[in-house]
Amino acid sequence: MDDVPEMVERVARAMEPSAFETWDRGYRQSNSFDNRSFLNAERTVKTARRKAAVALTAVREPTLAMANAGRWPGEDDGPVACWRAMIDAALASPPKE
Numbered sequence: 674m675d676d677v678p679e680m681v682e683r684v685a686r687a688m689e690p691s692a693f694e695t696w697d698r699g700y701r702q703s704n705s706f707d708n709r710s711f712l713n714a715e716r717t718v719k720t721a722r723r724k725a726a727v728a729l730t731a732v733r734e735p736t737l738a739m740a741n742a743g744r745w746p747g748e749d750d751g752p753v754a755c756w757r758a759m760i761d762a763a764l765a766s767p768p769k770e
Contacts, residue, residue, distance in 0.1 A: 677722055680763035684725035685718070692717035726764060733760040 677685075686693045695714035735743075735756045743752030 676766050678726075678764055678767060680729060681722055681725045684728060685721035688725060689717050689721040692721065729760060729764055733757055 692714040695710055696718045698711075700708070700711050733756075735753055739756070740750070740753050743756070744750075
């Protein structure tokens with residue numbers, strides 16, 4: 674997965690399933706059509722990952738409705754801080770093994 678955060682990868686794969694299917698098969702030296710398909714898929718995968726990271730960054734700030742839905746009466750901004758922390762964790766690089 675090349676140091677791609679797990680949630681970014683999930684969102685990217687949901688956005689471009691066919692490109693990931695081709696890319697997951699890997700490069701094959703069978704014919705020029707397969708080679709071109711793989712290279713196009715590789716470019717699409719990289720673009721999808723960038724767009725997925727942008728999308729997750731965009732939802733880092735919850736809407737007022739989301740914040741209100743997660744807040745119990747008398748509670749402060751705990752749910753909002755928790756939401757931000759979860760999105761930040763989703764965007765963080767995965768730990769090295």
